[in-house]
Amino acid sequence: MAEPELAAEIVIQTEDLRREFGETVAVKDVNLVVEQGAVFALVGPNGAGKTTLLKMISGLLAPTSGTVWVSGLDVRREPRVVQQLLGFLPDFxxxxxxxxxWEYLDYFYRAYRLxxxxxxxxxxxxxxxxxLSDKRGAEVKTLSRGMRQRLGIARTLIHDPPLLLLDEPASGLDPESRHHLQLLFSELARDGKTLLVSSHILSELEDYCSHVAILQEGRLVASGRTEEVRQKMGKGKTIRLSTLGDEEKVEQVLGSLPMVEGHTRDGQDYIFPFRGDEAALAHVLEQLVGAGIAVSxxxxxRRTLEETYLMLTKKEEGE
Ligand SMILES: Nc1ncnc2c1ncn2[C@@H]1O[C@H](COP(=O)(O)OP(=O)(O)OP(=O)(O)O)[C@@H](O)[C@H]1O
Ligand SMILES: [Mg+2]
Structure with missing residues (x-):
């Protein structure tokens, strides 16, 4: 039985948030809700409006129209209070x-008048x-790129804000440094912080982000729990079949089934989209085995978020 969901506190809410730059509509009437404790991924291709959206949420950029609330406070009306509630890491x-x-962080601590x-x-x-404790006395210029990103994040944390907005923190990092960053995000979330992280490195997001929003040409095309977005965007199932040879027979059986609309090969495997229910799926397996095919x-x-995202942005382009 599903547990009743506790109503989570809403940390970020935007209403019809819009930003134009001349003819360009960078962010188009975005309605986004981010709950407390989420590690929320904001994904989209270059120019989708991620940075513009993050800047408006942080109060650094005024919207053309619409409203942003952070912990219930209107960002434009109470910019100073909101600054205390969030840490923003710019893309550059x-x-x-x-x-x-340590001097670098000391400087920012003083700037907050704490x-x-x-x-x-x-x-x-x-x-x-x-x-970075072991680098406390090192000069900033001697740090690696991964360490710099972490120092940047340390700076956004110095006043202990409940909300972090991080613009492409993983960009340019090697897999190991990205992994360290992910561990840090998870730890921060466990401490009760809320994270909104922009990225276009999608394949890695679904492992540690609780929520995802997909931006395409300024519009929010999907938003919610990572699992929900994946399901909502996935149309039908994709089935993988491995057999011990019998190629001709496999082709024959798959070709004869109306609910299997074509298939592709992945090495020795067969991949095909399937739109029937569980019983229909069982029927496919029955047919294969019944034809004497050795199914291994x-x-x-499981469709990855990356695939979902590519599918989605492709569809949007064709509109
Ligand atoms: N200051 C500005 N003046 C004019 N146009 C701008 C400005 N800032 C952003 N834009 C435009 O708004 C759109 C969204 O840009 P934005 O930087 O928010 O996208 P992004 O998703 O962050 O892209 P990237 O992945 O490259 O960082 C783009 O078309 C961009 O050219
Ligand atoms: Mg950007």
Whole structure:
């Protein structure tokens, strides 16, 4: 039995949010809801409007029309309070190269006018959180790209905001550094923080993002729990079949079944879209086995979010 869902607090809400740059509509009437504790992926191709949307949510850019609320506060009316509630990591950010790592964070701590007696402690806390404690005394210019990203995130965390907006934090990182970043995101979410992370590296998102929103030419084409978005976007099932040879027979059986509309090969495997129910699927397997084919695998291919996304953006293009 499904557990009753607790009503989660809404951290970000946008209503008909729109931003135009001359003729270009960068963000088109977006209605987005982000709940507390989510690791929310904002995905879309170059120019989709991710950065524009994040800047409006953070209060750095005024909308042409529409409203953003952060923790129930109108971002345009209460920009100062909202600044305390969020940390924003821009897609390109400069670091003060000649400062030491701790000095850099110390500088930002002071900029927030936070209590002086907590300063050193907080700097060490965030360094620990982003796993840079051993680089505390190193000069910023000596850090690797992955470490720089983590230092950037440490900076957004310095005033301990409940909401983080990170614009392409994984861009340019190698797989190991991306993995470290993912672990950090999960840890932050466990601490009760809410993350809105933009990216176009989609294949990795579904493993750790609880929610996903897909932007296409400024429009929100899908938004919700990662699993729901995947299901909603997936039309029918994709079946993978492995057999021990018998190619001719397999072709024959698959060709004879009305609910199998063509198939492709993936190495030795057969992949085909299937639109029937479970009973119809069982029937397909029965036919294959009945024809004397040695079936070594028969099952649903889980469509990756990447594939869903590509399918979706392709469809949108054709409109
Ligand atoms: N300051 C600006 N002046 C004019 N046009 C802009 C400005 N900022 C963004 N745009 C346009 O708005 C659209 C959305 O841009 P945005 O940077 O938000 O996309 P993005 O999804 O962040 O892209 P990327 O993946 O390349 O970072 C683009 O067509 C872009 O050219
Ligand atoms: Mg961008």
């Amino acid at each position: 950010f400069g670091l003060y190269e000649d400062l030491k790592v 209590p002086a007696d907590r300063r050193a402690g907080r700097v060490d806390e965030v360094l620990d959180l982003v796993k 695998f028969f099952g649903e291919e």
